[in-house]
Amino acid sequence: MQRAALICVYLCIVIVKCTHCYKEIPGLSGKMFPKTATFHFPEYAYKETSKNEITYHEQEVACEEHTQCINLNADVSKINCIRRCISSSCYQDIYAFNELEEGEIDVRLNSFKGCVIQRM
Structure with a gap:
């Protein structure tokens, strides 16, 4: 049980570090990648009948x-x-x-x- 908890903590640390690294990777233009990209377009309701x-x-x-x-x-x-x-x-x-x-x-x-x- 203790070993499973240690593995879980280790994986959480790895995930946090990977997420942190991704946010800090510079793009081709030298700018940093944005945290999220939002795409806006006109939305029309559609009911799938x-x-x-x-x-x-x-x-x-x-x-x-x-x-x-x-x-x-x-x-x-x-x-x-x-x-x-x-x-x-x-x-x-x-x-x-x-x-x-x-x-x-x-x-x-x-x-x-x-x-x-x-x-x-």
């Missing part, structure tokens, strides 16, 4: 076949094209100022879906 999901999916499928989007190979370019096709006004509000990039986790999708459903 069968009706809303089906409605959005139908629009998504139709736009995948749109002449502007069908020949795009790049994943992100195609996604951006499809979303512009679904609703150019919602795309403008949510994505245009900072388009989705390769490898980015899309935290704005539900807000986009909410915008689309509200503007129908």
Whole structure:
């Protein structure tokens, strides 16, 4: 039991030191990394119901076949094209100022879906 407690204390110290070190690592520009990064974008309420999901999916499928989007190979370019096709006004509000990039986790999708459903 005493050994488990010592291991726990040791791990806590290591975690605190690693967290402390991370905050003090300078970036490429010589500036320190910020503690947290906050990404702001317009948020629209979206309730994930069968009706809303089906409605959005139908629009998504139709736009995948749109002449502007069908020949795009790049994943992100195609996604951006499809979303512009679904609703150019919602795309403008949510994505245009900072388009989705390769490898980015899309935290704005539900807000986009909410915008689309509200503007129908």
